Amino acid sequence: MNLHDQLELDERLGRRLYPNMKPADDGSGESPSFVMGIDLGGTSVKLGLLCGDEVVARHQISTAHCDEPSDVFRGAREFAIAALRRRGATFDALESVGLAMAGVIDETTATLMETANLHAWHGIGFHQELASVFQKPVAVINDANAAALGESSFGEHRTDSLSFLTLGTGIGGGIIVSGRAINGSHGCGGEIGHVTIEHGPDARQCGCGRLGHLEAYAGAAGIVKTALDLLKTSDQKSPLRAAGELTPEVIADAAEAGDVIAIETVRRTGVHLGRAIAMLAHIADPSVVLLGGAVNFGGNEKQTGRDFLKTIHGEMVRLSLVQTGATLKIDFATLGNDAGMLGAAQHARQLTRHADPSCSNE
Numbered sequence: 001m002n003l004h005d006q007l008e009l010d011e012r013l014g015r016r017l018y019p020n021m022k023p024a025d026d027g028s029g030e031s032p033s034f035v036m037g038i039d040l041g042g043t044s045v046k047l048g049l050l051c052g053d054e055v056v057a058r059h060q061i062s063t064a065h066c067d068e069p070s071d072v073f074r075g076a077r078e079f080a081i082a083a084l085r086r087r088g089a090t091f092d093a094l095e096s097v098g099l100a101m102a103g104v105i106d107e108t109t110a111t112l113m114e115t116a117n118l119h120a121w122h123g124i125g126f127h128q129e130l131a132s133v134f135q136k137p138v139a140v141i142n143d144a145n146a147a148a149l150g151e152s153s154f155g156e157h158r159t160d161s162l163s164f165l166t167l168g169t170g171i172g173g174g175i176i177v178s179g180r181a182i183n184g185s186h187g188c189g190g191e192i193g194h195v196t197i198e199h200g201p202d203a204r205q206c207g208c209g210r211l212g213h214l215e216a217y218a219g220a221a222g223i224v225k226t227a228l229d230l231l232k233t234s235d236q237k238s239p240l241r242a243a244g245e246l247t248p249e250v251i252a253d254a255a256e257a258g259d260v261i262a263i264e265t266v267r268r269t270g271v272h273l274g275r276a277i278a279m280l281a282h283i284a285d286p287s288v289v290l291l292g293g294a295v296n297f298g299g300n301e302k303q304t305g306r307d308f309l310k311t312i313h314g315e316m317v318r319l320s321l322v323q324t325g326a327t328l329k330i331d332f333a334t335l336g337n338d339a340g341m342l343g344a345a346q347h348a349r350q351l352t353r354h355a356d357p358s359c360s361n362e
């Protein structure tokens with residue numbers, strides 16, 4: 001499939017996924033302007049072109065054959081040119097470009113300082129790389145912060161006060177205050193996976209080497225360890241005993257089928273997350289906390305996911321001030337894998353001080 005056909009397919013998909021997104025049309029008749037979001041992952045790069053509040057084109061490219069960051073960015077530039085042409089616009093209509101990536105980022109130089117999966121990109125100054133390829137204003141943001149910004153700007157829970165947790169192999173986080181992502185002085189703002197929720201000599205060791213961190217209990221490996229510990233100390237029959245490889249997905253399916261060990265594993269995971277969110281709530285005071293990532297035990301679609309959310313909320317209420325417990329909402333995120341790309345675009349729009357563009361569907 002050539003790029004033209006792929007863009008047509010991607011545009012139809014975008015309209016189906018985000019029917020509530022509307023173009024920002026002020027009736028001025030001015031030429032539309034655009035902003036681009038790039039979400040850099042370990043194996044692929046998600047690209048999106050936004051006009052106002054609308055995703056007008058989306059695409060994904062593989063990093064397998066890209067030896068240098070400039071290769072990825074040149075591919076992204078080609079996508080932008082083709083997508084703009086389909087809208088009857090030139091490359092001049094692209095106002096700015098935002099890049100999201102996993103890891104600790106030095107905001108001054110946009111250098112990737114620490115990363116788990118993008119080792120080939122370590123130490124690279126991305127402002128310079130992006131700007132040299134696009135010749136446009138650029139902005140770089142951590143992927144969890146980007147996802148938080150995407151959800152706060154485009155998701156079902158739109159608000160300028162939001163915290164976001166990514167639940168997966170590890171646990172990341174993003175904090176939005178007054179509509180902007182908080183990165184901190186050292187690029188570590190929002191690293192909720194490394195708050196301490198258990199103390200003492202029996203506290204689990206986190207992947208970072210410290211003891212008692214949330215990630216050691218509510219990350220994928222931590223969830224599996226909880227299940228294994230329960231299996232060792234219980235005579236309860238469980239399909240988990242015969243599972244070839246335990247994963248959060250296997251545990252979720254067993255819990256949905258009524259397995260007691262799996263249900264208790266999910267409950268304990270929810271308790272640990274509720275403790276961490278109670279701490280977060282008293283520091284950032286968000287109006288809503290959203291949970292994203294692959295480890296959601298079925299989300300709102302499954303009873304196990306709904307029970308998981310109820311446990312988290314209950315533990316947060318138990319440990320929080322009355323006002324916090326009564327008002328803080330906790331829910332699952334709604335944008336899925338597009339949150340980072342959308343947040344990167346919004347971050348670029350904010351940092352380049354670009355007002356919401358005028359746009360039409362013509």
